[in-house]
Amino acid sequence: MYIDSHVHLDDSRFDLDRDNLIRTLKDNKVELVINIGADEDSSERSVELADRYENIYAVVGVHPHSAKDLEGRDLSSIIKMLENDKVVAIGEIGLDYYYDNSPRDIQKKWFKEQINLALRLNKPVVIHSRDADKDTFDIIKSGVEEGGLTGVMHCYSGSVELAKEYLKLGFYISLGGPVTFKNARVPKEVAKEVALDRLLIETDCPYLSPEPYRGKRNEPMFVSYVAEEIAKIKGISIEEVAEVTTKNAKKLFGIK
Numbered sequence: 001m002y003i004d005s006h007v008h009l010d011d012s013r014f015d016l017d018r019d020n021l022i023r024t025l026k027d028n029k030v031e032l033v034i035n036i037g038a039d040e041d042s043s044e045r046s047v048e049l050a051d052r053y054e055n056i057y058a059v060v061g062v063h064p065h066s067a068k069d070l071e072g073r074d075l076s077s078i079i080k081m082l083e084n085d086k087v088v089a090i091g092e093i094g095l096d097y098y099y100d101n102s103p104r105d106i107q108k109k110w111f112k113e114q115i116n117l118a119l120r121l122n123k124p125v126v127i128h129s130r131d132a133d134k135d136t137f138d139i140i141k142s143g144v145e146e147g148g149l150t151g152v153m154h155c156y157s158g159s160v161e162l163a164k165e166y167l168k169l170g171f172y173i174s175l176g177g178p179v180t181f182k183n184a185r186v187p188k189e190v191a192k193e194v195a196l197d198r199l200l201i202e203t204d205c206p207y208l209s210p211e212p213y214r215g216k217r218n219e220p221m222f223v224s225y226v227a228e229e230i231a232k233i234k235g236i237s238i239e240e241v242a243e244v245t246t247k248n249a250k251k252l253f254g255i256k
């Protein structure tokens with residue numbers, strides 16, 4: 001059984017079949033999914049899904065795209081959501097210098113604020129980083145050194161060398177649909193080099209569909225294609241990938 005460690009099932013693209021999709025997860029070998037917030041509204045929706053369905057856990061936080069919306073405000077609504085037992089981490093948080101939807105200094109400020117919150121509440125973090133390798137790493141490293149921060153690099157797209165630096169900090173690396181793309185040399189290298197007991201798998205659905213569904217709406221059950229590719233690269237069975245990545249996700253997020 002898989003854990004899809006990063007989904008956005010609250011997305012409107014699931015409005016027509018969300019309930020059916022969630023109720024059939026187990027039939028498709030998906031034991032649990034972690035629904036990830038990206039702003040206050042989607043975080044709230046994540047909590048609602050986790051309250052309604054046994055096989056959904058929630059992560060709440062503000063994505064770098066929306067960091068500007070926090071200006072002049074505070075994290076009190078996120079803090080309130082974190083009181084819920086099924087909210088297992090803070091995310092997705094980080095830096096995105098590809099889109100730059102929020103000014104970089106504001107992205108950094110709210111990234112650090114949310115890391116401080118994670119340290120204070122002893123919660124792991126789910127990290128989004130795009131075209132911001134150095135700043136993301138530096139901020140996480142100080143969180144680890146100051147307070148023992150733990151977490152996962154969601155849909156990791158960096159180099160093998162950087163992945164190894166994150167492993168040294170105790171972080172997990174999560175791989176998604178891109179590892180299945182034919183020309184995705186670096187993610188395949190990361191899948192090969194990172195030990196299975198440090199890997200998580202995810203879909204990031206409805207985004208980033210794996211082969212052979214590229215361009216279509218992604219779904220949690222497609223996490224099997226990610227597992228299959230990792231198994232092929234490592235020369236191990238798909239069952240072993242499922243078993244170990246599920247154990248890793250439960251350990252990181254404190255799920256029994």
Ligand code: NI
Nearest residue numbers: 006036092204
């Ligand atoms: Ni995401």
